[in-house]
Amino acid sequence: MRYLPLTDTDRRAMLGAIGVDSIDDLFVDVPESARRDGLVDLPTHAGEMEVERTLSALAAKNLSPSVAPCFLGAGAYRHHIPASVDHLIQRSEFLTAYTPYQPEISQGTLQVLFEFQTQVAAITGMEVANASMYDGATGCAEAVMMAHRITKRRKSVLSGSLHPHYRDATETLVQFTNFEMQSAPVDADGTEDLAALIDKDTACVVVQNPTFFGHVRDLTALADACHRAGALLVAVVTEVVSLGAITSPGEMGADIVVAEGQSIGVPLSFGGPYVGLLATRQKYIRQMPGRLCGETVDQDGRRGYVLTLSAREQHIRREKATSNICTNSGLCALAFCIHLTLLGEAGFSRLAELNHAAAATLADKLAAVPGVTLVNDSFFNEFTLRLPKPAAEVVEALSAQGILGGVPVSRLLPDDPAMADLLLVAATETNTEAEMDRLVAALTEVL
Amino acid sequence: MSGTKFTEDHEWISVDGDVGTVGISDYAQEQLGDVVFVELPEVGRQLEKGGEAAVVESVKAASEIYAPASGEVTEINDSLEDAPATVNQSPFGDGWFFKIKLSDPDELDALMDEAAYKSFVEGLE
Amino acid sequence: MAGNAKQTHSGHRGLDMDEPLIFEQDAPGRTGVDLAEPPAVQDRLGGLARRGPVGLPGLSEPQVVRHFARLSRMNYAIDTGLYPLGSCTMKHNPRLNEKVARLPGLGDLHPMQPEETVQGAFELIDTLAHWIKTLTGMPAVAMSPAAGAHGELCGLMCIRAAHEAKGNPRARVLVPESAHGTNPATAAMCGYTVDAIPADDRGRVDLAAFEAKLGDDVAGVMLTNPNTCGLFENDIVKVADRIHEIGGYFYADGANFNAIVGRVRPGDLGIDAMHLNLHKTFSTPHGGGGPGSGPVVLSEALAPYAPVPFVVHGPDGFRLAEHAGGDAAKTFGRMKGFHGQMGMFIRALSYMLSHGSDGLRQVAEDAVLNANYVLARLQDVMSPAYPGPCMHEVLFDDHFLKDTGVSTLDFAKAMIDEGYHPMTVYFPLIVHGAMLVEPTETESKDSVDRFIDSLRYLAEKAKSGDTAFFEQAPELTPRRRLDETRAARSPVLRWQPPPAADAAE
Structure with a gap:
C-alpha cells in the first residue's frame, strides 16, 4: 500500500517494543460486540492508474463547461484563473500546512491572511475583514447573528431579492435561536421598499447587490434608514468581480459586507469549496465570527503576524463563542489573494x-x-x-x-x-x- | 482592604455607603495573564448577585465576571478600554471594573473577608 | 537579540527570505494579467459606477510568484516534516487526489447545471456516500456540511428537529469537559444549555456522573470517540443505552475516526449521528486552515430531518432534492450555498478507492501502532496522562517538567528548533499542561524514531535545568516568539498606507 511506510518487520518490532503480541491487543477497549474481524464490504485497494480511470469515467458522464458554452451564474461564476494561482496553492508548504497555531513556523500563511484581510476590506469599502468563512451563504447567516449581538435586537429583515440559498441558509442556521427572520416577498424587478419594514426591534436589513436578479441598487438611502432606526445594513455580494466596477457597499453605508469570493481564484467545482468574505467596521471586531490575523512584533522586534482576538472563538469561549466555526476556507482564501494580487x-x-x-x-x-x-x-x-x-x-x-x-x-x-x-x-x-x-x-x- | 469582600470566583467588592466597587483579585489577574480586553456592563443595568456582569479576556482565556451583589450599575471604568493592562498592574486600584448601587447590602455577609479569601486561595495552589 | 543570530544587510538569512507585503511592492498601473481591451458598450450600472480607486497594489507575475513562493517557505508542512498535532490527523496528502479534483468534467462543473448534464457528479457523491455509510455502519449520510463544526451543527439540528417533531425540543445537551470547543459552541447555536460531564481518573467519561445528569429535559449527549485524550470510551455502549432510555440522542464527534476506520463501525456502538472530517481521516489537505468537509452519518431516527440538498436515485438516473417537501418532507433546512464541498468529495473518494477496505483497516492499525510506540518509548522520560494502550494519539501532561522551570509552551517551542511542529498543547483542558501527540500512519518507523529521540533529548535537557534553552526557543525560525498580547490589545488587522504617502496625495 503506497501510502503506508510501515513494513511487517517494523510492525513486529514496534509491537515488541510496546510489549504486546498483536495489534488486536491495542484495541482491547473496543466493546466486543463492536469488534470486526473481517474487512468491510467494499473493494480492496487500487493503484493510481485504476483510481484515475474510475474518476475519469465519472467525469466523462458530465457536460463540462470547458467544452459547452456556459452562461450560468446565480451565485457561482466561471472566470479565467491565471496558471500561477493553481501552481502556487499547490506548494507543499501552503497545501499541507494546518491552521497557523504556531506563528513562528506559519508566517507564510499568516502574512497571506493579513494581505487577504486587507484586500477584502479594500474591495468592499470596509475597515476590516476576517480570515474567511465557508461560503457566502453561511457568511450571511453569521453576519445576521453578529448584527444581533451588536444591536441586542431580535429581528432581521431579508430582502426579497437575496439569493434564495442565502435566505434559506440564514433562516436554517438561526432557527433555534431567539432571532426572528422576516423575509420580504420575492422581488424580481428590484422595486421593494425595505425601509418600510424596519422597526425598533430590527437588528439588521440584509440586501444583495447586484441582486439575485441582477439589478444594481443604490443602498445609500436604505443604509440611512437603518442607521436612523439603530439597525445595521448587511450587504451581500455574490459576484465579487462586480466590486471592480460598482460603488462598494462600504461607500454606500453598509455596516457588514458578506460576499462569495469564488469568482476570484476559486474553481467552480460543482458548488464548493468556496470562500466566504466577511468585512465590517473596526468598532465591531470583537463581535466578528471566525479567525482574525493581526500584526505584531517578535521578541527581536521584527514585524510578524499572529491569529488574534481568539477569546471570541470556540476553542477558548466554548458555548459563549461568537460562532462555532473552526476550519474555514484557508486555501481558497490563498487562491483569492494570489489572483487578486495578479490582477491589481x-x-x-x-x-x-x-x-x-x-x-x-x-x-x-x-x-x-x-x-x-x-x-x-x-x-x-x-x-x-x-x-x-x-x-x-x-x-x-x-x-x-x-x-x-x-x-x-x-x-x-x-x-x-x-x-x-x-x-x-x-x-x-x-x-x-x-x-x-x-x-x-x-x-x-x-x- | 479591610472593608473589602471576596467571592470564590475571585471578584472583590469594596463598599462605600450603599455603593460597591467591583474588580478582580490579584490572584485572578495573575492566573489570567496579560489582560487584553474588558467588556463592561452598561450603566443602569440591573445586576443579580451571581449573574454575569462583565467579561475579562487575556490572549488565551476569557472569564465571566459575576456580580458579587445585586444592584444597579452606576459607573463603569471606561479607562480599561484603552488600557486593559491596568487590571494587571493595579487590580485593587485603578483596575476596578464597575460600581453598583447595592439593593441588598446584607448579601455581602455571605462573602469572604480578606483573611478568609487568602486561605481560600492558598487552598487552590 | 537572540544569542548568535547573524545580522544581514538585506534582512534575508540565506535561504530564509524576508518578504514585504504586496502593498509595499505597488507600482501604479502595473499588473500580473493581460486582459483584452473591453468593447465600448453603454454603461448599464444604474449610475453606480465606481468613482475612486479600490486600493489594490500593482505587481507583475514574476513578483507575485516570488512573493508567494517566498511566503510558502516560512511555513511548516506535512510534506516537509512530521506534524504530530493531536486531534488534527496531519497525514500525507496524496497528489493523485489533487490531480483528479482538477479533471475537466469534475473541477469545472457549475453547481446549477441541468441535472441530466451532471449525472457523473451525482454518481460520485452517491458512491462516496456509500463508502461512508459502509465504513460507519449507518443507514444515511448528509453530505453538505462544509467542515467538522458545520457537521456538528447538522447533527444537533437533526436532533433538535426530531425532538420538536415530538412536541418538546428539550433543554440540555451533555458534553464532556474534554470535548473540542466546537461541541459546546454548536449546542449553544441550537438553543441548548450545555451541561458538562467530568472525566473519570481513566480519562473517560465518568459514567456515574453522566447518569446523574440524565433527565427528560436532556436532548442528547455529544461524545468524541476515540476521545480527545486519545482513548476509546469503553463505556460507550452504556452511554448510548442510557441516553436512548430517556429519549435522547447520541451525537458522536468523529474527528478521531482515523483510529478505528475499517475496524470499528460507529453504527455498532449505538450512535445516532456523527460527522467525519474528510480533511482528517480521508486526507484532503488542510490548506493552512481549510477548506474542510464534514459529512454527517445519521440513524434511521434522524435521517428524515437531514438538510437539503441530497442526491436521490430516480427512475431515469440521479436527481437532487433541493427544497423542502417531497423527498425532503421533514428536512430542517439548508446549511450552505449549493450542494457541498465537491472538491473535497473527489479527493476523499480518490483516497478511499486507493486504500480500499484492506488499506483503510491498515490505516487505523498503523496509526494506533505508531501512537502506542511513541507512548512506549517516551513513558520513562515524559509523563503519560493515562496508562495505555492509547488509540491513534497519546496524551502527556507536564508532570515530567515539574520544578524544571520549563512550561509546556517552552517545551513546544524548543521542538520547533529541533525541526518539528509541536504537538497540540494545552488541550484537552482536563489535563495540566497537556501535550497531545498524533504521529499518524503515514510516518515510517525511522521517522517516528527520530522524533522520539528529539523528544527524549529535550525531556532530559529540561530535567538538567537548562531553563534558558527553552525560554529562548525558538531561535532558528523566520520569526521568534511573537507578542500576542500586543496584537490583541491594539488590534492591527490590515495594512494601512503610511501617513507620509497620504500627505503626498
Missing part, C-alpha cells in the same frame, strides 16, 4: 469592465430574440430574461444542444408560479462573441 488595481477594474461589456453585449442580442424581454434596467454581468414559456424547459432544450444557457429562476424558487418564465443569464470574460451567437441562435430555435 488595473486588472481588477479591467476584469470588471470586460464582464460588464460581455453581459451588455449579450443582453442586447438576447433581448432582440422574438418573445424575449429583458427584465433589468441595470445589471453587472448577470440579468434576468422573461421567456414566452417555462425557463426550465428552455434550459433543458439548450443543454440537449450542448449549451449551458442559464439558470431557470424556478430551480431556486420552485413554489412561485410568477418565477416560471424567468431565466438568469450570466456572461463573463470567458464568453466569446461566437458563443453568444450560438446561444442566440439556439434560443431562437427553441422558443
